[in-house]
Amino acid sequence: MSDDDLRNFDIHRDGVRIGAECVWARMRDAPGMAHSELYGGFHMAAKYADLRAALMNHELLSSASGITLPEATTRTRHIPAETDPPLHREYRMVMQRALTPERVAALEPAVLDIVRTLLDGIKTEKIDFFSQFARPLPIYVMLDFLGLPRKDGPMIDQLVDDLHEEVATGMSRGGGAKLTAYAEAVIANREAEGDDFVSNVIRGEVEGRAVTFDEKANMVRQVLIGAFDTMSLTLTAGVHWLAEHLEDAERLRADPSLMNTAVEDMVRFASASTYLRRTATADAVFGGVQLHKGDYVLLCFGAANRDPSAFPEPDKILLDRRPINHLGFGLGVHRCIGSHLAKLQLRTALTELLARYDFRPDPEGAIEYSKGLGQGLIRLPLILSPRA
Amino acid sequence: MPTLDVTTRNGERRQVNAQSGLTLKQALMDGGVSEISALTSCGGFCSCGTCHVFIGASDFARLPPLKADEDGLLDFHDLRSPFSRLSCQITLTDSLDGLRVTIAPPL
Numbered sequence: 492m493s494d495d496d497l498r499n500f501d502i503h504r505d506g507v508r509i510g511a512e513c514v515w516a517r518m519r520d521a522p523g524m525a526h527s528e529l530y531g532g533f534h535m536a537a538k539y540a541d542l543r544a545a546l547m548n549h550e551l552l553s554s555a556s557g558i559t560l561p562e563a564t565t566r567t568r569h570i571p572a573e574t575d576p577p578l579h580r581e582y583r584m585v586m587q588r589a590l591t592p593e594r595v596a597a598l599e600p601a602v603l604d605i606v607r608t609l610l611d612g613i614k615t616e617k618i619d620f621f622s623q624f625a626r627p628l629p630i631y632v633m634l635d636f637l638g639l640p641r642k643d644g645p646m647i648d649q650l651v652d653d654l655h656e657e658v659a660t661g662m663s664r665g666g667g668a669k670l671t672a673y674a675e676a677v678i679a680n681r682e683a684e685g686d687d688f689v690s691n692v693i694r695g696e697v698e699g700r701a702v703t704f705d706e707k708a709n710m711v712r713q714v715l716i717g718a719f720d721t722m723s724l725t726l727t728a729g730v731h732w733l734a735e736h737l738e739d740a741e742r743l744r745a746d747p748s749l750m751n752t753a754v755e756d757m758v759r760f761a762s763a764s765t766y767l768r769r770t771a772t773a774d775a776v777f778g779g780v781q782l783h784k785g786d787y788v789l790l791c792f793g794a795a796n797r798d799p800s801a802f803p804e805p806d807k808i809l810l811d812r813r814p815i816n817h818l819g820f821g822l823g824v825h826r827c828i829g830s831h832l833a834k835l836q837l838r839t840a841l842t843e844l845l846a847r848y849d850f851r852p853d854p855e856g857a858i859e860y861s862k863g864l865g866q867g868l869i870r871l872p873l874i875l876s877p878r879a
Numbered sequence: 880m881p882t883l884d885v886t887t888r889n890g891e892r893r894q895v896n897a898q899s900g901l902t903l904k905q906a907l908m909d910g911g912v913s914e915i916s917a918l919t920s921c922g923g924f925c926s927c928g929t930c931h932v933f934i935g936a937s938d939f940a941r942l943p944p945l946k947a948d949e950d951g952l953l954d955f956h957d958l959r960s961p962f963s964r965l966s967c968q969i970t971l972t973d974s975l976d977g978l979r980v981t982i983a984p985p986l
Contacts, residue, residue, distance in 0.1 A: 547986060580922060583921065583922055584922045587921070587922055587924050587926070590924065591924040591925070592924065592925050592946065592948055592968075751947040751951075755951055813954070814954035815951050815954055816951075816954040816955045820926075822927070822928070822955070822986075823927055823929070823986075824921070824927065826921060826926050826927050826928075827926070828926070830926060830948075831924075831925070831948060834948070
């Protein structure tokens with residue numbers, strides 16, 4: 492790819508994830524930050540140091556005018572992802588009480604039950620790992636987390652898909668409105684009765700006032716949206732690696748103490764939240780370029796997480812990689828609110844899969860990648876062989 | 880009610896009276912250690928990695944052990960030491976009276 496091509500770089504182009512590692516290298520190697528002329532123009536924070544600095548500088552690089560590219564016009568802003576401090580922190584305090592490491596650890600039996608139920612439902616040797624396991628897992632976990640019936644899973648799946656399509660195309664297909672309506676129904680049909688997520692949101696206060704109905708529904712919608720694609724893409728990337736590197740699968744099976752670092756490196760490697768946007772709040776020099784107020788900066792998580800200056804052998808998953816200071820969950824004020832729950836699901840799913848099966852890629856099947864903000868495998872044909 | 884022996888970033892030393900059951904981070908904020916409240920952003924649930932402190936070397940073994948999530952976030956700090964902790968992950972007890980805490984440089 493030439494520099495000219497970077498000037499037309501488009502995260503929504505068909506096939507954009509194929510060979511992205513080479514594109515990311517070009518982005519990183521560009522002097523300053525590479526620039527694309529699409530979507531009104533945007534700079535690319537692709538070097539590890541630049542992305543890290545961008546994430547830590549929420550005063551210069553704001554989320555309050557949206558974090559998608561292009562800007563989402565068919566829905567309201569996400570809370571808290573599309574807000575800035577100090578309000579951001581108040582929203583986040585309402586939402587995070589149910590997502591602490593201790594609270595998430597208590598969900599382990601429920602997550603294990605969902606993992607086992609999904610695997611018990613797989614009756615064939617050949618499967619599409621993404622659609623039959625990785626995609627439904629976080630949906631059912633999140634429904635449990637929110638106290639909602641599991642039968643809503645397939646409908647939610649379709650709604651979230653439609654919403655991403657709307658952001659990519661700017662055309663309303665109704666998914667966003669339906670998901671908002673679903674989140675509103677969650678709030679409308681519940682009373683605050685305990686210390687669970689929905690109860691905390693219903694009782695929530697910010698700026699010394701009660702959180703409004705729209706804000707509450709927005710918080711529910713945020714965790715629904717944030718929880719699904721990222722988890723599915725990361726788990727699929729990790730399982731794809733293990734299917735192609737049987738020695739790593741065997742090593743992880745034999746030494747469960749590697750699971751924590753393995754999962755962290757899968758999050759880095761997958762960078763399932765691949766691109767997000769920020770907007771400059773002032774004229775300033777950043778990342779070696781002159782930014783003007785209102786300029787877009789695209790946060791390139793995949794590129795930064797494969798930066799060889801930060802990660803030796805960046806294109807490999809190393810089960811024992813240390814240090815593991817990756818940006819796959821972000822960093823700073825907007826760092827992933829669900830990271831503990833995501834890691835619990837990844838650990839539980841991988842442990843159970845490795846215990847039950849030997850798995851390898853199905854040579855007759857074709858893999859497929861998504862495009863857009865979250866890029867990764869959305870089709871992974873595998874052959875599962877039950878272990879004796 | 881444990882008393883903490885706190886060294887701020889500019890080297891000033893002060894005693895902070897804390898309440899058992901609170902996290903160290905909360906106690907520092909309540910105790911007016913503005914460096915912590917100005918910086919930390921996630922609200923104290925082992926997410927942003929910004930409430931980094933150094934514990935006095937001989938005090939370190941008095942703390943509950945480091946867990947994987949905290950260990951990973953500490954990796955972001957170039958100045959991580961063997962006595963680094965995230966203050967949001969330490970729940971104070973009376974047995975931690977006299978704990979020596981130094982506020983680490985920002986991330």
